[in-house]
Amino acid sequence: MSDIAGTRPALRWVVHASVVLLVVLWVFPTLGLLISSFRTGDQIASSGWWRALFPSEQNLTLRAAAPETQVLQDGLYVIEGNIFDGERASDISRWGVNSRAIDAFAPGEKAELRRGGTITVQANGDYRMENTEEFSGKRGPRVFVTTTLPPEFTFENYAHVLFNANSSDSMGKAFFNTLTVTIPATIIPILVAAFAAYALAWMDFPGRALLIAAVVGLLVVPLQLALIPLLKLHLNIGIGKGYLGVWMAHTGFGMPLAIYLLRNYMAGLPRDLIENARVDGATEFQIFTKLILPLSFPALASFAIFQFLWTWNDLLVAKVFLIDASGQTTVMTNRIVELLGTRGGNWEILATAAFVSIAVPLAVFFAMQKYLVRGLLAGSVK
C-alpha cells in the first residue's frame, strides 16, 4: 500500500516514534492529574507526580524509644526495637545520628551516641542501643535514615471529596445537581428536534429551504448573545434562576445542532421505505414513530452524547441561569472554579474534584466513541 512512509523502514520508524511522542504529549497532562488525585497533599507538594510511579529515596527523621524502656542485660543497659515503630517499614540504605551527617553509617555499623552509649541500626530498621550506664533523659535519640519507599497511593482524597458532606470541599451535592441539570436537558431537546427534523426532511411545504438555512445560521450564533436577553426574560416571566430555566436554556441552545444532525440523517434514509408506508395508508405520525425514530437511532445517540457532554461540562449557562446566591444549586464545574480560587495550592483536593467531574464524561466517551465520531462527521457543516 501507499502510505506516506512507503516501504522505507527508516521513515516507517519515524512515523511510529512521532505518533508515540504525540500520544504521550496528549496523555501526560491528564495522567498527571489522575495520579495526583491518589496521592496525599504532602506527597504532591514534595515531589512531582511522575516520581510517584517509582520507588523514591527519602530521608526520614525518626526517634528511638525513650530511656524508660531500657532493660538490664548482662550488666549492659539495652534498648531494642524497630526504628519505624509501626510506620511503613522499608529498607534502610544509610543512616546517621547527627543531623549534619545523616548518611554516616551503613546498616549494621555501630555509632557512638552523643549522650553516651552506642546504637546499631539494621537494614530492616531493628536497632539496639547499649550503654554501660543508665540511659537518661525523657526522649530517645534521633536517628536519620535514608530509605527507599515504594510507591504509595491513597483513596482518602476521594472519600474526603465525595462522602464528607460537612466539608467545604464536598462535591457530592454538586454531582447530583449536575446530574439533575444534564438528564432532562439531554432528553427533551431530542424529542422536540426529532419531530422538526422529520418535517424538514420528508414533508413538503413552502418555506422549508428557508427554515433549514435558518437552522444552519443559528448553529453558529454565539451563546453570549443570548445571556442578557434571556436572563431578563426569565426574571420577567417569573422562572428566575433555577433548574427550569437552565433546562429550557439548554434545550434552546442545543436545538439547532439537534435538528441539523437529525435532519441530515433522516434525509439519507431510503425514499422507498417512506413512500411505501404512505401508500400502505400509514399516517405521518405512525411513519415517524414506527419507522423513522427506530431507524434514526445512531443519529439520536450521536446527538444525545453531544448534548450530554456539553451540558455536563458547561459552566457559563449554569452560572447565568441556575446558580443563585444561596449556593444550593451549584454544579461541579462551578465548584471546581471556586476551589481553584480558595484552595489553589491544595492539589489533592483540586485534582480529585476535577477527576470526579471528568470521570463520567470520560466513561461515556470511551463507551460510545463510535457514535460520537459519527455525529462529528455528520455535524460539521460541509
Next chain:
Amino acid sequence: MNPAIQGLLTIVIGVSGCVGYFYLSNQFLDKVLFPARGPNAGRNINCANMIRPWLFLLPAILALGVYLAYPVFETLRLSLTDRVAGGGYEWAGFDNYSQMLAEPKFWEAMRNNMLWLIVVPAMSTGFGLLVAQLTDRIRWGNVAKSLIFMPMAISFVGASVIWKLVYDARPPDQDQIGVLNAIYIFFGGTETHTWLTLPFWNNFFLMIVLVWIQTGFAMVILSAALRGIPEETIEAAILDGANPFQIFFKIKVPQIKTTIMVVWTTITIVVLKVFDIVFAMTNGQWETQVLANYMYDKMFRANDWGVGSASAMVIMLLVTPILIWNVRNARKEMQ
C-alpha cells in the same frame, strides 16, 4: 422539593408533554378539523397535509425563536440603550460602543482574541492533520487516535485544572511539581516561572489548553477525509515517482481542502466563544482578557448590560462571515 425528584418529574412531564402534544394535535387535525371522510375528504386530506408540518415544527421553532433568534435582536437593542435607575431603559445611541472602545481592557481583549483566532485553529488543524496522516495506516492507529481524541470529553474547567498543574511553579531550590518547570530546570533553567503571569506569553499557555482539546476534533474529521481520497490519485503519483511528502502536500491536502476549511471555521467559532478556560485559569488578569470573558465581566461584575451587550454584538459581528458562508454552502448543497 428535592431537585432530583423535580428533575425526574420534569423528564416525565417534558417527555409526555411532547409526545402528548404531537399525538393529540395530529389526532385533532385528522379527526376533528379535517376528517378524511365525508364529501370533502380529498380536500381535507390536502389541508391536513398543509398544516401538519407546522405542527411538527412548532415546538422547535418556538425554542429556536425564543432562545436564539430573539436574543440576537434584543441584544442589539440593549446595546443601544442604557438602564435607568429604578427600572426602564433609555435610548443611548452608540454611547455604549464608544464607552467600550475607549476602554484599554476591550482592546486588550480584541488583541488577544485575534491571537487566539490565528493560533488555535491553525495549530489544532495542523496537529489534527498530522495525527490523521501519521496514524492512517499504522496498526495501533485507532488506539492512538482515541487517546488524542479523549480531551474532547473533558470540560474546559477540568482541562484548566489539568493544565494548571502542568504550569505550577515552586521556588527553584525545591522539587518542581509542574511538568513544564521541571523540564525547564532539567534543561538548565535557573529560575522557575509562573507561566500564567508572564504578560503576552501567558496567552499562548492558555491557547495550548484549547489546542489540546480541539486537535482530537480536527483529527477525526480530517482522518475521515483522508480515507475518502480515491486510491488511484495516490497510486498514479507513486508511479510518477513522487516522494511521500509530495504525495501528502501536493496530492492529499489539495483534495481535502474544503474539509480543512470546515474544520478551521468550526474551531474558529469555538475560539470566539472561549470563556471557561480564561475564566478558570487567569480570569483575564495579567493581560489575558478575551471578549467572552470581558462580556461576562461587564454583565455580572460591573452589572453594565449596555456595554455587555455591545461586546456580545462584537462577537456576533466576528461570527457573521462564517454564518453567511455556512448558510450559502448549505443552500448550495441542497440544490
